[in-house]
Amino acid sequence: MSDLLESTEPGPGTPAGDDVLVRIENVVKYFPVRTGGLVRRTVGHVQAVDDVSLSIPRGKTLGLVGETGSGKSTLARCVAGLIPVTSGKVIFDGRDVTNLSRSAMRPVRREIQMIFQDPYSSLNPRRRVGAIIGDPFTIHRTATGGERKRQVQELMERVGLNPEHYNRFPAEFSGGQRQRIGVARALALRPKLIICDEPVSALDVSIQAQVLNLLADLQRDYGLTYLFIAHDLEVVRHVSNTVAVMYLGRIVESGPITPVYDTPRHPYTAALLSAAPAADPDTAAARQRIILTGDVPSPIDPPSGCRFHPRCPKAEQICGTQEPQLEAKAGDAATHVTACHFPVQAGENLAAAQAGAN
Amino acid sequence: MAILGFLVRRILTGIVVVWLVATGAFFLFFARPVATVAHQLAGRAATPQVINEVISNLGLNQPIMVQYWHFLDGLLHGNLGYSYYNQEAVTTMLKQDLPPTISLVVGGVILWLVVGLTVGIISATRARSLFDRTSSVAVLIGLSMPVFVIGELLILIVFVPLQQHGITWINTGYAGISQGVLTWMGHMILPWITLATVQAAVYTRLMRGQLLDTMGEDYIRTARSKGLSERRVTFKHGVRSALTPVVSQLGVDVGQLLGGVVVVEAVFGLGGLGQVSVEAIDTDNLPVIIGFVIIAAAFVVAANIVVDLLYALLDPRVRIA
């Protein structure tokens, strides 16, 4: 039981007192688009992640929000080292872990783990649950045989599974339980950072609450840091300390939860928030939805200047030519930054502006 | 026009393949101690004098690359070497042995395709009927049998009793068409059935499976709903798509076909290329085997080109690639 109360110490490379665990600096990830055939020429690039900089404080949760195609999953995999970055840096615990070779990355892998979205395909159906959760111990040779089984069963208990189900197959568990298996697997080596790639999106709402509470408990007990990716704003609000909003490969707004949710500065953030369903029918009726026109453009040929400008109700000429910088707008705290030439002002009614513009 | 370019490319590739095979065969056979090679070339019954003759005539003492050059040179001039055992040029020998093989291949392939595809189509269109179930039992048995066993059983069950009753139309051995079409067929009918059986079984199963899958597709349902007759739907749409995997399987099966040809010739004593080559093993007759290897390679390549053409004709998507 003593294992459970252990908390993580700061990494070797960290100056004492530095409370930023992960620094993402100007990360760019382009995927080349090639023609088929014998000689494959590169005809373009999918600009999945375009110059993103973020930092994640130790022991906190950064929520990363965006639609499908915004690049958030790609960014997560860049941080986890699963795909190489095209340019930029990922600094983890004071060490530069960008594009390391597989062997150099190995020790880092003990400290960065991932929880995946689909509970049905993230576990190997042909392996027993005990083996799946025990994988990290085997791979990094930290425990064998009986000791490993003991630790696995401890983990199972900790995440709310019956340790006697050690020999069961994933097919014999429900979706929520499978996600707990994933959590147990991620937790095995007591990582510092856990990247949660839409961990509850595939679950029923009632189960979502359980898993989110489990994640919150674990963060408290083990001092974990989370990069939490989701498209559901309410989930993000529930779990995050800070939030970053991504659109088409770029961060459009980021900052602590409350200011961003209470006073969103970027029109896109405002639109997203307006579209989130409200449980209270009165609130829902009072809220005016900002409906964005058009579809999300292709990341191969993104719009010039501000990428959001074709759909933005406030767009003006400068938006199409000059890319806005991420900076704190008037009246905001220094940590609440927005990339917009014409940020939403307090009391401004975007739905009306949209109706006016059309 | 695209087809022409396609054809040219395939022929060029084919020539390269044949060249590679010939080279491989050459080095396999000739890159050995001179005495061994000479002995084999001269034939088992050769005296030391003949062996020395062979060594000097064929320049076996020369460096291997020089020999290789002469070999290639000979190939380009249509010269496949000389068989000391038979005292004639290999090319002459093989030319004589070609007719039985061609008769066998042409007849056998036609029979297997016709039977295989027809039974396959009927089985698919009448799935689970008595016909279907009977044919699939037959398919399973056909698949389990080695070609030579079928041949032997056919001889035992058909040929021997007929002979004993004085009916001599069906015969073993080979008779060319020049001796009369009926006579020719009488000699070929059992070999054709033997060669075709196993392959027909494979293709029946393949065709049936493919056609069943295709007929379940939505576009077939659309065709039916347009009011086309069932026969039209099956043949014009269903069979045509089901045919493409069958055709591509053909390309792979050419190798099997060659083996089958050799075996059937051996069983029925047809004396074609295959049988001659196998007998060459008994007599250590290296030149004949080299000749066979090269001709076999050329045949496989040619057959594959034909198959690819057929495939391109059937599937318009391929032509663009």
Add this chain to the structure above:
Amino acid sequence: MSITGIEAASQEAAAGESALDTGAAKIQGRSQWQLTWRRLRQDKVAMAALVVILVIVLLAIFAPVFVSFTHHPPNIAYPNTGEDAAGNPVAPGTNGFWLGTDGTGRDLFIRILYGARISLFVGFFTTFVGVVAGLAVGLMAGYFGGFVDTVLARFTDAVLAFPYIVLALALAVVLGPSLTVIIGVISFFSWAAIARIVRGQTLSIKEKEYIEAARSLGAGPFRIMIFDILPNLLAPVLVLATLYIPTAIVFEATLSYLGLGIQPPTASWGNILADAQNFYSTSWWYVVFPALVLLITTLAFNLLGDGVRDAMDPRTERVFAAGRGRRGRKGREKRQVLAEDGSDAAHAAPYVPPAEGS
């Protein structure tokens, strides 16, 4: 808002779940193998085939025992008792020759038994080589992709299309006909079909999330291939192997028949049948018995292979399996359908534990 409101309900659900779990203490998940075996056991045709195969194997192993019964070693000719006046083989039952004799007066039954040894040995050994090599090539081609895949896949295709007879002839000329030549030739072709299927499966399995999860844990390529991909391949490979054995046996018989393999006086079904051709009109048993044994053996393996394939995947169309005899079909239709114990997670809905004792 919405989440906290449902928490109460979710806690109830969780309580219910764990009540179910603790009740079913120490349950072992049934592996796919156990499930497959149960289904196979109910397939009468496949079981019959299995019995036939076992009988033949036993007969082959205990061949020397039969020699001591009949006092006729396999390679000894008996011109006095084993040949009639004209020098032809004697009929079954005469002079203590259970199945008669062959062309030189040797005991046909004993020779068939010894031929079985060769056939079974070649069948199993070359299939084993083929499986190992095929798995290795297919896994590497599928997993590594790129250049490795192109080279390996092209090579595999070339081998598949290669006319076996040419290779057999060439090797026989260079090395002299023998068992070695046979094993070499058959092994050369045995791996290609397996490799192709393994490669295809690997390509699709590689994209699954649990493989990504394994990489994020720090697993190296070989660990992933062996522990994560391979278990998902064993089922189709087993079917392929079972179906390849009769191919190998027929292959050996054919090559020996042509004189390219086992040379007389060593007995092989192939060379027995080759000599039998000279005695069509006089001694039908010389052709019929070896042919029958060969046929029965290959038929049995084919039926068993089909049965294993059906048992692995309960969703295959059962009422009509190509090539199955009527008995088999009736047997299957009468059989009760086993509970879908979630043997294939990719298709399974969330697991609902079956009532105890089902």
